[in-house]
Amino acid sequence: MKNTISHRVADFLKNFPPFSFLKQKDIEILSEQISIIYKEKDAIIFAENDEVHNSFYVVHKGAVALKRSPKNSILDICDEGDIFGLRPLLANENYIMEARAHEETILYAIPIAVFKPYALENRAVGNFLIESYASNTLNPYSDIHRGKLYGDTVENEVLNTEVKLLDLQPVKYSKKIIxxxxxxxxxxxxxxxxxxxxxxxxxxxxxxxxxxxxxxxxxxxxxxxxxxxxxxxxxxxxxxxxxxxxxxxxxxxxxxxxxxxxxxxxxxxxxxxxxxxxxxxxxxxxxxxxxNNPAVLIKALKRVKKIKEIKPIRTQTMQLLQGYLDQNIPMTLISKIITELNDACIKQVIEMSLAKMVTPPPVKFGWLALGSQGRSEQLLHTDQDNAIVYEDVPEELKISTNEYFLKLATYVNKGLFDIGYDYCPAEMMASNPKWCLSLEEWKKQVYHWITNPGKTEVLLSFIFFDYSLSYGSSEITNELSDYIFENIKANPVFYIHLVSGTLQSPSPTGFFRQFLLEQDGEHKDFFDIKRRALMPLTDAARVLILSHSVKSISNTAERFEKLAELEPTNKELYLSCSYSFKALLKFRTKQGLLHNDSGQFIALESLSKMEKIKLKRTFKTIKELQELISVRFNASNIL
Structure with missing residues (x-):
């Protein structure tokens, strides 16, 4: 009769190096000798300077933190499939770090005596173990691994949109040679x-x-x-x-x-x-x-005479995006380029809509991109979120001025729909009278949100921390931004509600680090990567950057990078958050292009084992970040 438990162990191990380098028969023989160990959260597996065990370990479920004195700082966190405790296999010395269960954990203990012959006979196994032992880390956010998620090369932050992308793009050629x-x-x-x-x-x-x-x-x-x-x-x-x-x-x-x-x-x-x-x-x-390069597409946009002619250029933009992802161009650079192209499309639609109006705008105005577009993070064809703010006018001109901008907004929203931006289901668009207001009216609205901080008011106010000016007067929008920041300082209770909202973002994983899936509705049993992974990082970055009164940065990854400068003691965590966000955004974008949708809901069965592991590694920072916010703002008194 087959040993069911050992076969389950073998089925797990075969997916991870160095066991994946072994023959199936050898893995099954090895699995019969493996012990299964359960550890509660914070339980010590081995301590610094402990004598070595007769086994090394593989994490089956949960996570293990590797720490080292004098600061007892975390060197690495091992999760599903990671190996640790290799010292007894490769060096006859006491442990030089502590291994402690970071959460409820199940381990496989691999006997040294049983495994050592495989390491000696199989070069691939031996090389992997030596490299793992030498690096002392499997953390994708440590210095030597940073930027390698999803095959990313290390991102050079000096790169900007002025980079000559033609020097980066490999040309596609015909492989069918006659x-x-x-x-x-x-x-x-x-x-x-x-x-x-x-x-x-x-x-x-x-x-x-x-x-x-x-x-x-x-x-x-x-x-x-x-x-x-x-x-x-x-x-x-x-x-x-x-x-x-x-x-x-x-x-x-x-x-x-x-x-x-x-x-x-x-x-x-x-x-x-x-x-x-x-x-x-x-x-x-x-x-x-x-x-199919940005400069050519921008020129093509400036030449269009009808809004419908913009749609094929938007299609080319998506092809450009796919090409950049295939070529592994850094995500920071991709976001900047696609955002510039999206902005150019929006500006062209606005200008063509203005041409339809009988008269020019009666006063200065600003067209605001909200949400992901405002943060320069809208890479796929998603719905539109926008607003208009215009100069104050005398009482007798209020109705006619508002009617003008509502009519303009109707043209623009329709034009954006025609080129591929769906209408916002919540009608958070400039053609909605609630989102087309004068400067003074917006100030009154924002003041109401800040001084009456219910759940809805806090969510709506988030928008005005992330917007960007797509078209029009920066003077008006800057005045509105200044007003918002002044009122937040004057109403610290509102900030507490912002923190509370941030900490209530849904967790990406549950018991034993399993993905938390949607329980009902159209997307039942799908993983919502936007709400459970991207939004917690976005919300946290917003709260933290506001606490430093920085209002010139709206992009989530850039906010974390600025926070790393402002708080050197938390630099590693913030940079990890930046890389996590970019990796998650890249993953969502790839899924969206693959399935021709927003990439928000992911069918886990369509992912490979390695993709799931890489996703989970990005989740580590979410929990650590929320713990930092909770302690810093004394969240126990908030929630």
């Missing part, structure tokens, strides 16, 4: 090119490229009568063929074609004629790629 031999006739070549619908054919000998023939060659050499149609390829081909490595950027390809005055490049394994061809790159491929 070839012929050196003795193939021109007539046969013309037939092949016609059937395959290609403009060039590669001449190969012993699988290596020796020349190329294009439709231009056939026109200039055969159609003109200079050579008969029976002429062999090696006579009319361009040789030697110009080759490059397949990892070319758009700029490099463009420069190469201009330099040699050619329309096709042959891409080989090592970039020389001495290795097999892997692709053909045409001038058309380069032009298509050039058409």
């Amino acid at each position: 070839t012929c031999g050196p003795l193939t006739t021109a007539k046969e070549i013309a037939g092949i090119m016609t059937r395959k619908n290609v403009g060039a054919i590669l001449v190969v000998e012993e699988k290596l490229p020796i020349g190329i023939i294009t439709d231009k060659d056939l026109r200039n050499k055969i159609v003109t009568g200079d050579y008969p149609i029976t002429t062999a390829a090696n006579v009319i081909m361009t040789s030697p063929v110009i080759t490059y490595p397949k990892k070319m950027t758009i700029t490099q390809a463009q420069m190469a074609m201009m330099k040699s005055n050619i329309s096709y490049l042959c891409l080989t394994k090592d970039g020389t004629i001495n290795t097999k061809a892997v692709g053909i790159l045409s001038k058309h491929d380069v032009m298509v790629a050039l058409g």
Whole structure:
């Protein structure tokens, strides 16, 4: 009879290194010798300077904190699938750190004597253990791992939207190479090119490229009568063929074609004629790629004459976004570029809507982007959140002025809908009279929210900490911002309610760190990555940055990076939060593009084991961050 427990252990271990490097049979044999250990929260597994155990450990459920004196600071937190306590396997010395259950935890204890032969015989196992032991960390937010979530390269914060993205973008090339031999006739070549619908054919000998023939060659050499149609390829081909490595950027390809005055490049394994061809790159491929870059899209937006012409440009923006994600371009840079393109679309819609109005605006006004667009975090096609604030006017002009801006807002909201922004279900749009007010009216509204801080009022006030000016007068919006901050300082009770709202954000995980799924409704059994992962970080960043009276930064990741500067003692946590947020935003964006939706609700069964683990690692910071806020603002007296 099979040992059911050991088989369950084996099924778990096979998904994680170094056990994934072993044969299934070996994993099953090993699992029969493994002990299962339960630890309550804060229970010590081993202490600093303890004599080594006869096992090392794998976290099955829960989490384990690794700490070290003198400050007893957390060096790392190990969660599902992580290994720790390798010292007895690789060094005959006492433990140099403490391992303590960070929450209720189940461990697998792997006997050293049983496992050691596998480590000695299997090089991949041995190398993994040595690397893990040497780094002393599996924390994706530690210095050596930072920025590697979801394959991210380390993000250089010096990068900005002025970076020449064409130098970063690899060009897409055709992998379907059409070839012929050196003795193939021109007539046969013309037939092949016609059937395959290609403009060039590669001449190969012993699988290596020796020349190329294009439709231009056939026109200039055969159609003109200079050579008969029976002429062999090696006579009319361009040789030697110009080759490059397949990892070319758009700029490099463009420069190469201009330099040699050619329309096709042959891409080989090592970039020389001495290795097999892997692709053909045409001038058309380069032009298509050039058409999908921000500068070209911005120019195209400025040329449109009708709002409906903006929609295909928005589609190209989504293609650009997908390309950036595929190329692993840093999330900070992606957000800035897509936000600039979104802003350009909104500005164009507003200007075209103004052109529909019989008269120009009677007074200065500001069109405000709210929510994720206001924070420069709206990467996908989601619904629109916006508002209008306009200059105060005399009593006798109030009605006509408001009617003007409501009519303008109706045009703009309709235009935004036409180019892909859904209407806000809560009608939080400028065409709603509640969101189209004069400066004085907005001040009265905000004052009401701040001095009557119920749940609804707090949620509505959040909007005006995150907005950005899409179009119009910055003087008006700046005056409104100043007013908001002054009133918050004068009403500290409101700030307490902000803190309370932040701490009530739903947790992403529950018992044994399992994902908390929606319990009912349309998205039952789905994971809400917006409400349970992104919003807790967004809300916390807002509260903390407001406590420092910083009002010039609305982006969540940038807020955490500023907090890291302002509070050096919490620098590591805040930077972890910044990277967590960007990783989660990237994950949501990828899911949204994959399923052609907002990416908010995720079917967990569609995720790989590794994707789930990486998601959970980003959740660690949420709990630590909320604990920091709770202690700092004495939340026990609030909730």
